[in-house]
Amino acid sequence: MTKPTKRILSGVQPTGNLHLGNYLGALRNWVRLQQEYECFYCLVDLHAITVQQDPAALRASTRDGAAALLAMGVDPKKSAVFVQSNVPAHAELGWIFNCIARLGWLDRMTQFKEKAGKHKERSTVGLYVYPTLMAADILVYLATHVPVGDDQRQHLELTRDIAQSFNSQYGVEYFPLPEALILGEATRVMSLRDGTKKMSKSDESDYTRINLTDTPDLIAQKIRKARTDPEPLPGSPAGLESRAEAKNLVGIFAALSDRTPAEVLRDYDGAQFSKFKEDLAELTTAKIGPITTEMRRLLADPGYVDSVLRDGAERARAAADPIVRDVKEIVGFLRA
Numbered sequence: 001m002t003k004p005t006k007r008i009l010s011g012v013q014p015t016g017n018l019h020l021g022n023y024l025g026a027l028r029n030w031v032r033l034q035q036e037y038e039c040f041y042c043l044v045d046l047h048a049i050t051v052q053q054d055p056a057a058l059r060a061s062t063r064d065g066a067a068a069l070l071a072m073g074v075d076p077k078k079s080a081v082f083v084q085s086n087v088p089a090h091a092e093l094g095w096i097f098n099c100i101a102r103l104g105w106l107d108r109m110t111q112f113k114e115k116a117g118k119h120k121e122r123s124t125v126g127l128y129v130y131p132t133l134m135a136a137d138i139l140v141y142l143a144t145h146v147p148v149g150d151d152q153r154q155h156l157e158l159t160r161d162i163a164q165s166f167n168s169q170y171g172v173e174y175f176p177l178p179e180a181l182i183l184g185e186a187t188r189v190m191s192l193r194d195g196t197k198k199m200s201k202s203d204e205s206d207y208t209r210i211n212l213t214d215t216p217d218l219i220a221q222k223i224r225k226a227r228t229d230p231e232p233l234p235g236s237p238a239g240l241e242s243r244a245e246a247k248n249l250v251g252i253f254a255a256l257s258d259r260t261p262a263e264v265l266r267d268y269d270g271a272q273f274s275k276f277k278e279d280l281a282e283l284t285t286a287k288i289g290p291i292t293t294e295m296r297r298l299l300a301d302p303g304y305v306d307s308v309l310r311d312g313a314e315r316a317r318a319a320a321d322p323i324v325r326d327v328k329e330i331v332g333f334l335r336a
């Protein structure tokens with residue numbers, strides 16, 4: 001088998017509403033990368049059940065997530081769009097990686113600490129080994145590049161450690177060491193109510209985030225109500241220091257208009273937030289509106305979305321199965 005040199009795998013959790021943070025932080029890059037790479041895009045339902053899920057809601061959000069990707073411009077003819085649990089190779093390689101990764105490595109994972117909170121002993125074992133499955137998602141395609149949000153950097157490092165450790169333990173040069181692709185401005189979109197907290201689907205207040213399914217009116221309202229400070233906008237990014245909310249809104253503006261914060265501030269030097277927010281609301285609805293419209297159209301035809309996922313899973317299995325076969329051979333499993 002010739003190994004791919006430019007292959008991407010990325011995953012998104014199918015747990016409810018995708019929001020502007022997901023979009024600007026990672027997902028919109030998925031669209032651009034299709035030009036240059038062979039892409040595998042995965043709705044990670046096996047990861048979703050590391051915390052309790054309502055079965056009907058999980059199924060619905062998996063389909064919603066797929067529709068969102070297609071609506072953004074992921075092209076199912078170019079890229080394989082599929083559901084993780086439809087490709088058994090992920091879980092198989094995940095187990096093998098559980099036997100490579102060390103407790104000490106997983107103990108350092110900050111996402112586990114955040115998600116487990118005070119009650120580590122009540123977390124599922126799945127939540128703890130979440131990163132080994134993520135490594136399997138990536139390496140089961142011998143992916144070389146992984147577009148992710150900033151918060152996934154540590155998991156990518158672990159993936160490289162697992163790849164390297166597997167190769168050295170078995171004396172092979174089998175797995176590549178995949179690289180994180182963290183692209184663009186506003187990779188970290190913060191809450192509209194607290195500029196020090198990440199925009200999150202689990203925040204109690206819906207006014208902290210812009211969902212990809214919000215109507216234009218609601219988007220405008222949320223931006224109008226976003227927290228700011230009394231000062232006018234500065235002329236350069238240096239003036240945003242210790243102004244977390246202002247910095248966040250400027251970052252969003254920059255990302256949505258494909259400019260740098262410095263360029264945006266040049267236009268708004270000394271402006272009041274009322275004016276800036278008006279323009280930001282317009283920009284946001286102009287960029288997000290077409291996606292939500294297309295998403296609604298796609299969801300009116302779930303049969304189409306499911307057929308895309310079926311085809312994607314078939315292509316993903318065709319790519320992953322030979323790799324798992326190789327790995328089993330390397331590990332010494334008897335193929336009877």
Ligand code: TRP
Nearest residue numbers: 009010011012013044134137148
């Ligand atoms: N952990 C990622 C997140 O929460 C989702 C994910 C699972 C992923 N498997 C992946 C991302 C593989 C990139 C590659 O955002």
